[in-house]
Structure formats: structure tokens, C-alpha cells
Amino acid sequence: MRTLDTLRIDAQLRLAHGVSWLTAQRGDHPSRLLHWPWRQNPYPTYRRMREEGPVVSSRLGFSAATTRAAVDEILRSRDFGVEPPEGVEVPDQHRAVDLSFLQLDPPDHTRLRKLARPAFSPRRMTEYRAEIERITADLLDAVPARDGFDLMRDFAQPLPIKVISRLLGVPERDDADFVRIGYVIGGALDGASSARHLREIQDATAELDQLFARLMADRRAEPREDVVSTLVRQTDDGELTAAELTAMCRLLLVAGFETTVNLIGNGVMALLRHREQWERLVADPALATGAVEEVLRFDSPVQLTGRWSRTDTEVQGIPVGAGEQIMCLIGSANRDPGHFTDPDRFDITRADAAEHLSFSGGAHYCLGAPLARLEGEIALRALAERAPGLRPTAMPTRRGTLTVRALSEFPVSTGSR
Numbered sequence: 001m002r003t004l005d006t007l008r009i010d011a012q013l014r015l016a017h018g019v020s021w022l023t024a025q026r027g028d029h030p031s032r033l034l035h036w037p038w039r040q041n042p043y044p045t046y047r048r049m050r051e052e053g054p055v056v057s058s059r060l061g062f063s064a065a066t067t068r069a070a071v072d073e074i075l076r077s078r079d080f081g082v083e084p085p086e087g088v089e090v091p092d093q094h095r096a097v098d099l100s101f102l103q104l105d106p107p108d109h110t111r112l113r114k115l116a117r118p119a120f121s122p123r124r125m126t127e128y129r130a131e132i133e134r135i136t137a138d139l140l141d142a143v144p145a146r147d148g149f150d151l152m153r154d155f156a157q158p159l160p161i162k163v164i165s166r167l168l169g170v171p172e173r174d175d176a177d178f179v180r181i182g183y184v185i186g187g188a189l190d191g192a193s194s195a196r197h198l199r200e201i202q203d204a205t206a207e208l209d210q211l212f213a214r215l216m217a218d219r220r221a222e223p224r225e226d227v228v229s230t231l232v233r234q235t236d237d238g239e240l241t242a243a244e245l246t247a248m249c250r251l252l253l254v255a256g257f258e259t260t261v262n263l264i265g266n267g268v269m270a271l272l273r274h275r276e277q278w279e280r281l282v283a284d285p286a287l288a289t290g291a292v293e294e295v296l297r298f299d300s301p302v303q304l305t306g307r308w309s310r311t312d313t314e315v316q317g318i319p320v321g322a323g324e325q326i327m328c329l330i331g332s333a334n335r336d337p338g339h340f341t342d343p344d345r346f347d348i349t350r351a352d353a354a355e356h357l358s359f360s361g362g363a364h365y366c367l368g369a370p371l372a373r374l375e376g377e378i379a380l381r382a383l384a385e386r387a388p389g390l391r392p393t394a395m396p397t398r399r400g401t402l403t404v405r406a407l408s409e410f411p412v413s414t415g416s417r
């Protein structure tokens with residue numbers, strides 16, 4: 001990156017940050033979500049926004065959908081897409097990584113998603129269960145119970161990365177590299193925060209692409225029963241290009257890693273903060289399936305996603321002009337009292353918890369939802385069975401990300417000495 005580009009990007013980011021900070025100070029709720037201290041706990045801001053209406057305009061020029069009905073309507077509507085309208089240039093710092101069909105509209109979205117879908121079929125899920133249980137047990141065997149451990153570093157982070165790596169076909173010896181790189185790229189979902197950050201993301205992406213290139217060459221020479229082998233064959237058959245293949249591997253890695261980590265982290269935090277719910281799970285570990293849905297609803301790992309309106313349209317009767325950008329607040333939709341009774345209460349037996357929008361909706365509905373549910377259920381059940389006395393030993397540390405709601409550290413002890 002040239003010095004001039006660096007200066008330009010930093011100047012643009014500083015200006016945007018300053019303007020949105022001032023707007024936030026003046027009471028603009030959508031801008032507040034971008035800044036501390038509101039960012040730390042967005043739920044009170046979501047409540048105020050829902051009280052303003054299902055679609056709230058920001059003085060910064062975008063809108064936010066706040067209720068479950070509004071978010072659901074946008075995600076399912078053909079009047080909205082993920083690609084910016086023609087003529088709108090999204091700067092590199094805002095779209096720092098190419099994440100394949102997550103960022104594409106039909107027809108490319110439809111074609112690429114179809115190629116990735118078989119990896120997440122119900123038959124495949126049954127096959128993965130034993131492997132996920134083995135990985136979970138190995139991680140818990142290695143946990144130093146006596147001195148306590150870090151739930152994120154020792155359990156919530158390695159579990160999904162090992163699962164998605166085995167599914168893709170990444171050899172175990174590369175796990176540490178994938179964790180390090182996945183962490184940088186996952187942090188890029190909010191865009192880059194400086195020219196230096198953008199460079200870090202670009203370097204990590206290049207390194208990841210190299211690791212995948214090596215893996216693809218291995219699988220081309222000696223195919224196996226993994227996702228990369230299948231995708232390489234499809235590339236050779238002309239169903240996708242080499243660049244599309246690399247971007248898809250990147251998407252599967254980041255989507256499979258960055259989110260499920262936080263399902264486990266946010267879930268254990270919610271359970272330990274509502275001790276009676278943890279005790280219920282310990283008494284009946286079969287409640288883990290419902291607990292996963294309630295965790296997803298109560299503190300969604302993905303808090304928001306963006307859409308652009310393709311045409312003049314309406315959302316919940318409110319006019320939205322063509323070319324507008326809308327932030328769909330999944331985290332707010334999940335706490336909408338118009339849909340969920342007493343939505344701020346955490347209850348792992350809530351009957352309608354699965355009506356959350358944490359896996360999005362419509363064409364981009366999370367492809368990995370069955371895998372995420374399976375991993376979450378196995379992880380919570382194993383913790384409840386093997387560490388019933390689990391308790392926090394210090395306050396968890398929150399990551400500064402907006403799209404992904406995440407902890408970086410969570411010191412705990414199993415309570416057994």
C-alpha cells in the first residue's frame with residue numbers, strides 16, 4: 001500500500017469516526033451502536049430504537065431495522081440485496097475481505113451456495129457428531145481443572161476451529177496458523193479500523209490463501225472425503241473458478257469459526273450469570289438443545305447484517321427509497337417484546353426461543369446452522385456433565401467488535417479441587 005493511500009484511508013476513517021461520535025453524542029441511536037460505551041451493551045439502545053419505530057433513520061444517512069417483523073421482512077424480501085447498488089463504491093476499508101456468496105446476490109449467490117450445500121446435509125451432520133464429541137472430550141481432558149482455565153482460549157475457540165478444519169480437510173498441524181489467521185480475518189467483519197489494520201487483514205488473507213492453495217494441490221493429487229476435495233473437483237469441472245474456490249474456503253473457515261466460538265462463550269456467560277439456569281442444565285443435560293436456542297436469542301453471536309434496497313419499497317409500511325443502506329439489527333429483533341414474552345429474561349426452556357433471527361433469514365439463511373446447533377449442544381452438554389461446578393473466577397473481557405458479539409477472555413474454574 002502506498003504512503004498516499006495510507007494517509008487517505010486513515011484520514012477518511014478518522015473523519016468518519018469523529019462525525020459518527022458527534023452524532024452519537026447528540027442522541028442518534030444508530031450511531032451510538034458504533035461507539036463505546038453503548039457498544040459494550042447495545043441492548044438498552046436497541047430498546048430505545050424499537051420505541052422509535054420498526055425502521056429508524058440515522059443522521060449518518062443509513063437506516064436501522066429494529067423489530068423482529070421488520071428485520072425478518074427485509075431479510076426475506078427480494079427488494080433488498082447484499083451487493084451495493086450500481087454506482088456506489090464501497091471503500092476497501094469497509095469491505096476488507098472477499099467472503100464469497102455471503103456478499104453476492106443471485107445468480108452467483110445461488111450457484112455458489114448450491115455447491116457448498118452438500119457439506120451441511122443432515123447425513124453429514126450425523127457423521128460429524130462423533131468427531132465433534134471426540135474433539136470436545138479431548139479439549140476437556142486437557143483443561144487444567146485445579147488452577148482454572150480460560151474458557152475462550154482453552155475451549156470455545158479451539159473447538160469450532162478444529163471442527164471446521166477437519167470438515168474442510170485442513171491437517172491438524174496447521175490448526176494454530178488457522179486460528180491466528182481466522183482471528184484477524186474474523187475481526188475484519190466490521191471493516192478495517194486503520195490503514196495498518198487493513199494491511200494486516202490483507203496480509204492474513206494472502207497467508208490464508210496460500211495455506212488453502214497448498215491444501216488444494218494436495219487434494220487434487222490425492223482426493224479424500226472432505227469439502228476441499230469436492231470443491232477442487234467442481235473447479236476442475238468448470239462449475240466455479242479458482243478465485244471463487246479460494247473465496248469460498250475463506251468464507252467457510254471464517255463463518256464456521258468466528259460465530260460458534262461466541263455461541264459457546266456468550267452461552268456459558270449467560271448460564272453462569274443466571275446460575276439457576278445452569279443448575280437446571282446440570283440436572284438435565286438434555287436441556288442443552290433448548291439452551292442453545294435461548295443463548296442464540298438472548299445474546300446473538302452475530303448482532304447485525306446489512307442490506308441495500310434495490311428499488312423504492314416499504315418495510316412495515318414505512319417507505320424506503322431505492323439505494324438505501326439498512327442495518328438489520330438481529331440482536332434487537334431477538335429482544336422484541338412484540339414477539340417474545342419478557343424478552344430480557346434468560347430461560348433455557350422458553351418454548352419459542354428458536355424463532356430468533358440469529359441465523360438470518362431468506363436467501364442468506366446460515367448454511368452452517370445445523371453444524372452450529374450440533375456443536376453448541378455438544379459443548380454445553382459436555383460442560384454441564386463434566387464440570388457441574390463451573391464458575392467464573394474473574395470478569396470476562398469483551399472484544400471491541402460490533403457485528404460479532406464476542407468475549408476474548410473468560411477465566412473460569414471447574415470448582416473441583
Ligand code: HEM
Pocket residue numbers: 101102103113116164251252253255256257259260263300301302305306358359360361363364365366367368369371372
Ligand atoms: C452460532 C453460530 C453461527 C451463527 C450465529 C451464524 C450466523 C450467520 C448469519 C447471521 C448469516 C447470514 C448473514 C446475512 O444474512 O447477511 C450466516 C451465513 C452463513 N453462515 Fe453462519 N452462523 C453460525 C455458524 C456457522 C457455521 C458453523 C458455518 C459453517 C461453515 C456457517 C456458515 C455460513 C455460511 C456459508 C453463510 C453464508 C450463507 C449465504 O450467504 O447464503 N455459519 N451465518
